[in-house]
Amino acid sequence: MDQTPAAPPVVAVVVTQRADADLDAVFAGLAAQDYPALRTIIVDLSGTETVAAHAGDVVSGAFVRRLPRDTGPLAAANEVLRLVEGAAFYLFLDPSTVLETSAVRALIEEAYRSNAGILGPKLLDPNDPTRLADVGAAIDKFAVAAPLVEPGERDQEQHDAVHDVFWIHGAVLAIRADLFAALGGFDTTLSPAAGSLDLCWRAHLAAARVLVVPAARAHLREPLESRDLAPAERLRLLTTLYSVGHMARVLPQFALLSIVRAVSALVHRRPLDSVRELTAWPATVARLGTIRAGRARVKKTREVPDADVRALQVRGSAQLMVFLRGQLAERDVRHGWIGRLGQAAIGLIRGGRPWRVILTWLAVAAVLIVGSRQLITGVLPAVGDLLPVRSSAVTLLRTYANGWHDVGLGTSDPAPTGLALVAGVVAVCLGATAFARTLLVVGALLIGVAGAWRLTRAVGVPRGRLLGLIAYAAAPVGVNALARGSVAGLVGYASAPWVLARLARASGLEPFDESRGLIREMLGLGLVVAIATAFVPAYPLVVVLMVAAFAIAAPFAGGRAGFGRVVVVSAGGLIVGVGLNLPWLFEVYRSGGAWAAIGVVKPVSPLGPTLGRLLVFHSGPVGSVLGAGLVAAALVAVIVSRGWRAAWAIRGCAIAAVFVAIAWADGRDWLPRPFAMPELFLASAAAAVALAVSMGGAAVDLDVRSARLTLRQPLAFLSSVAVVVAAVPMIGGMAGGRWHLPRPDFDRTFTFLSAPEEGRFRVLWLGDPRALPLRGWWLNDGLSYAVSSGGPPEIANLWPGTPSRATVLIRDAVEIAGDGRTDRLGRLLAPMAIRYVVVPVRAAPAASNATELPAPDTLVSSLGSQLDLRKVDIDDALYVYENTAWIAERATLSPVAAAASAESDPASLAGTDLGTSTPVLPGSSATNAKGPLPAGTMFLAQASSARWRLQVGGTSVARRPAFGWANAFTVPAAGPARLSYRTPLTRRLALLAQLTAWLVVVGVLVRLRRRHFRLATSAEPERLAAEPEPELDWSDAEAPATESSTSREAAAAAAADEIQWADSESEDDV
């Protein structure tokens, strides 16, 4: 049937500004249209004859209108109002756009079908016609565009429904002729992009629909012009198109946004952008006349209120939405951290419904941060191992490097690697030691949950990932470690999911089968182990146990496939991790008798939590029986999962079981040596449970979905509920804002200990290891002794190391007093520069209500019986005694003491009043001091070493041992003196080797990571082309999975939909 007479006339308007060969294709597209009533007007601004010639050759009947001057494309387009009469539609076509044959017909048909005012086609990518360039855009209230497609988004017909949009791009725009006339055409004072938005907006105000008709397709010859409008143009649109009332609400917000954007631009070294933001306002004010005219024009055609139009706009900030969707990051990756942050955000939300992911993350972060608010905003108390950092980064590094470790009575054992790491963090924090400490402690919680998210990344299924994240965050392991001041627990919580993820990837088993190379996994694991071991020497055991758990799970989880790789990677990781802590770790491990340097002092009786509490991760003040939901969910995961999900759920449960068992055995004193670090082991158990729960969550989408109701569906549902319910104790624990960490601490109680003018001194700590504010050595089962220098303990006391032969003399002296064999303990301790003896009976001052950990009466009474210890009343949680016989660490001895220093017999020492010695060579450094020195015997209360050197008047003074363990220098004549410790060359070489090893490992890791990234980037197009599923499908809110493996499994699961729980035995596919 001939439809020509009925077809409404359409006039295509092409505004050409230059003549090039591509116009042929554009014109050819027009010529090929199957719409019978199409006429073409070419408004030529190029000033040449070429366009007319091309048009004439290609489009029969095309009318070419050459304008005498370049008035701009919008003004040129408006020429149709003058040139054309009787047209029903105008079709404005950019000269870089080629219409498919039926495009015009589809547009016009839809215009009548939907009674639309403005219509646009689906625009396809100029380089790849299988990808979308544009299907319209929304805007927010600030006129910022929110395109409906992402850059590079593949056309999979996901946008192929006709849909209302706010803004049709001007590349191809069809409009009813009467509407165009009523609106007065384009606003010629605007840019083409802003002009099309302005036209669409006014059409909306005139109650006309603006539609995208995907059946109409157009191919771009060039990249689409950006929809980013200049700030001045956006402000112009707002002031022109909004009603007064609406404008009054929006403009202040716009002003605020302008300031933020201006500052952001400055931060990213884009001063011009900043200037544009700020000058938008004066520029707009300068055009008040134009705005007034525009408002008058809008008023004439306005049919609907702003509220109706706002309903068509996106809520909130489109800019933020674009940012989160990664579009900004893709475009503005050059802009530094915003771009990277955007990409991180993409990674965050990739694989799931973004707002659910974001909300979950926000909730988890809020619980951790709000729960830690008092620790963040206030002072982190020095409780347990949370020792204060008082030294600068430089001092810490010097302590690390100078070869003399001032713990106990001093030792030449290597300083701990952790000291250097802390120094690094302090340096990064610009010397803010308190902030660095808070960052390390609170940051450990966030690193842990981030690790859980990373652990479940391969799972892919959003539900699984979210449940895994919630499960790990809900396990109160980290906060209980914090509450108990357990650095080991915090390190365990921060690292466990990362280590587990490394081992899982090392296995190469689905879904952790993304190849990264064993070397990279090995080094990555090694780096994590190295950092963790630097703070917890026992940490390598965690990796060993994890590997053992893999082996235990193997018979249930489908065999030993991948186990060899796990062993290889873990062995390599352990070698790297331990190696990076040499030579310090060698000295720690070497000591058999000083187990406290690795674990803890042996308790006198089992002290750990009950198994029931361990199973619900209730090792500290936070937790309840509700935590059993996590274990239950993990077990349900084993039952309801299939395939790799079941295998990993079983592995997760096996790992959790191993670590809970170890924590339990440790608490019952069944292990050969005690650790008393339940959170260190529970963290790994929690990570494994999170992995299992994650698998259960994935199984809900991939395995449980079924046409028929079986037992598995309610089980899966209930397990999800159980995971969420298990988080209740954490939410309850956040109320105080400090996770039950005591508010007062001994650090502030002991401020009186600082008296540098009286010479350097030490403090001897005795009592229950859990009450001591520093790590110590074995005094007796359930009792520790420790020494801090210069007052209360600080970060260096976190690593007591092996007690030197000299240090052991402290224990001997205390034991002598305890046995009632002397009441002159002060004299025995005097040469050790021990000025105070402190016995804490709580981990925090009495006001904190911390648990009482009483010291044996015999200890307290023996100290109270000493004739040279003066009791000092400070706090009910402390017994403090001042040694009235103490000698400063660097002192000139009285004649009696000088004579006594030649003896090493403690009986002689106990029977001798050492008299008054004079402190000399002041200074806080243990290894360097200078100052005037009188003649006599200069005593140095550091363990005897020939590397101590004293120069008086530039001449070295002979050294001899004093009291059998310390140093004495006979100074013949007074003069300026300098005391120093000469670091051995071997120690310097060892430190150099250690530093080099760290740099090499980190460097190689970075290089491997970059290479992997490059390979992945270069392979991306091919990968995308090969993938049948979209990377991120925003339109399909119910998409169960987004990653390839998940897609495969979804297909497999769909085929297995009919498998029921009842007959699962026959199809057990683990």
Add this chain to the structure above:
Amino acid sequence: MSRRALAAFVLLALTTGGLLLDRDRPAATAAVFGRPASAATPIAAPPADALSASWFCPGAPAAPGGSLTGTITVANFADRERTGSITIFPSAGEPVTTPLTVPARKTTSVRLGDIVTSPYAATLVELERGDVSVEQTVTGPLGTDHAPCATTASSSWFGADGTTTLDATFTLFAFNPFPETAVVDLGFLTDQGRRDPQALQGLVIPGRSLQVFGVNDVVLRSVDVGVVATARSGRIVMGRLQRYDGTSGRKGTVSGVLATSPGTEWWFPDGETGPNAREFIVLANPTDSDASVRVEPYLDPSASPVDAIATTVPAGAIVTVALSDVLPAGRHTLIVRSLNGTPVVAERRIDNTDPARTGTSAVLGARLLATHWSLAAGESLATVNEEIVVANPTGTTVTVTVATLGTTGAIPVPGFDNVALAAGETLRVTLGGNVLAGPTPVVVDASAPVVVERVVIATDLPTVARSIAIPTLDG
């Protein structure tokens, strides 16, 4: 069963088994450290291998020209000399420290009035290593008393026997040998009930000082005055000096340290009743509950047995049991037991009025049994007879050696070397005529724990001085 089901079953089974096993958790125990100081007595000689030994003599007269003299006697039982110092803390003035050397197997005596000028003085004797004993002696016209010095301080002190009648002068010493100040509350148990004079509450005893209190000033004319001293902070050593002027029949001097705690068992190896010997057991109950007490006499095997004496000591009260009214004349051993577990303080007072044995003595019972006992200050002269009484309260026979200190070491008293002492029996060793005249340090060794008392009878003064010997802690 599928492997998944098997895995779930194994996990559940392990968890259930673990939970069942975990129900049986051992109770937490406290950490142990060192050797507990004996709460039973403040007097226990440090072992020979001690690094140092300190002795606290709580107070004795030190006025150079006074009628009373205080002497410190240090006996070195070791084969090597002992060096150290003696610090005398006058009740008025600064402490004075002088070096002290005690030759091997010798005694050294120091008259307090030779070093300080003060009404009273306490003494701190510090010596390198152990195997020594220290006693203080108070001598005056009313008699002589020897008493071991303390080896530990305490935050609580108790005494049962004391009198503030017109014929008696009761003086208390609070000696603080430590650097820090002690704050002490002083109270008294009298036949009128407990008294806590306001003026004696919160007494500040500065570090390294001696404070002297006249009890007669605060407790008027009371026959029975027990002492309860509690340190709010710090630790002290408390002693007493009780003098009877003879105007009411009693005459003599009693000195020595008090007890650090009440107890449920007190041993008195030697007691005496007779026409000229009136014996009393003074029981003080410083607790808040009544004590049911039984006094068990052990007479010579030849004597007729007598029943134990039961009595109740009300809370915060003092009860005196006159043994002379119920026991036959003669020597005996006593054990005081609390039957209901409420501890009491038990002290024995004997008023000897025989012209040959005149003197009032008071002794806190022993609460510690030991295998090694020593005494530093005894004498054996023509006019002074020293008697060692060894009681065996155990249920088995023990072998006992009583020796005096000679130039070659401990020399057993003839006839008392490895003497078998049956269960419940008492051994009395009279040194007069058996040993050389002069200072006579004594050592008693037994194969099982025994309790030892010394009686010194001076006929010239005359005096009867009794004291429990010094037990030695096992090394």
